[in-house]
Amino acid sequence: MNDENKNVGQQFDRLPATDDDRKVEGRASREAVVDFFTERFGIDPAVFENFSFWEKGKGKIWIFADDVPNPIRVEGLGMTVLRTRQEHWKPTQSAIQRFGPHASRNIIELDGEAAATFVRGEDQELDWEGDWGYLIAAHSLGGEREPIGVGLYVYGELRSTVPKGNREELSPP
């Protein structure tokens, strides 16, 4: 098997346009990544039109504002957006903060106390009528709704996925 057909951990590979174009087994396609954000969160695919998508490491997807030769060996290419190659794809906090304002569904709005609990990295029991799975946790800030990060809703509980290094002790806004 040559490099073209396998995932090489040290380099960034551009995602194939569609699943039919795929050469590396298990690699997500650009179409599937955009569909994920559209289907799960209602983000208009046009939002992603002028970006390229890349994989480095198994399943870590990066979004990049420009384009570069494929593959490329560099330390970083744009911003991480999604973790694939697992049963449920998981968006990153940075992706949700950057592109979440375009979302229209699977957004759980937190009041002040709940938002503070969430950014401390703590799980909490909350009512939610919608789908289980990854949700955009949002609150009101500066007069508008603003996404905070990614929560996993299961069994009546919102689990915070705020990364350890980003957790903060903040007063309710």
Added chain:
Amino acid sequence: MNPLERYAPLIDDYDAFLAACERPLPSVVRVNTIKVDPARARRALDKEGIDYEPVDWHDHLLRLPEASPGTNWPYFHGWLHGQEEVSAVPALALDPQPGEKIWDSCAAPGSKTTQLSALMDDRGLVVGNDNNLGRLSSLRHNAERLGVTNLVVTKQDGRNYSLKPFGFEEFDRAIVDAPCSCEGTVRKNPTTLEEWTLEHVHSVAAVQKGILSRAVQATKPGGTVVYSTCTFAPEENEAVVDHVLETEDCAVVAFDPPLDSVSGVTEWEGDSYDPSVTDTHRIYPHLNDTGGFYCAKLEVGR
């Protein structure tokens, strides 16, 4: 002996200079326009009861007299980033445009790099390079937190930087915010001067010359290169610019910095520099109540 004494002959009001160096630095944040507009960020700070003063020369900069800039909601959302007021100058001097290709040779930890991305509306390409893996990880972390998507991070020695991975030959603009003896950060790190040696000044100046030369070579004809340091030593400032004026095809371009400054010096300890270095800028701490800084703008020969 305080190493700053060697600069007494260069500074008009040396006592005011020394007094400013002994005061702690005000805490300043830059509003990250990739994620929020400045008016909304200010509303959010108002609502949280966090005091701030707008910086009069730039509506994206806010002084926070009391709060620790890292612990509030706007910061958590990546709306704010701690950045010394004077360090916002070189990116503005570079004036990068959306869609361009920019090289930031010494990027970590990334406050200037992410400012470049914001100035470009996060479109085009910023190549943020550094040669230290630990510092690169803070660059990556900061860029991610601020929602930057147009940054490529590389780990190379800036002095012989290769553009090979990118499939293009030259950048539109480059910024060299060089590693330096950091004398101008004394208000933030009072121990800086205890470690000061003239040998270090000379060895770091050799590195600065190498990186700035490479930046001129890697930038297109007519393109802009900005050189900056946070130090006062002419060996690391005017002498470095003078060196590339001699060895590379480029010229100093006059620019009007948004803060009070004085002209670069043409003579220092028996050496003399190209007269055009008077169009480069020294920013002393007492002039604007900031850290110390040096900034030069160059144009690559056509």
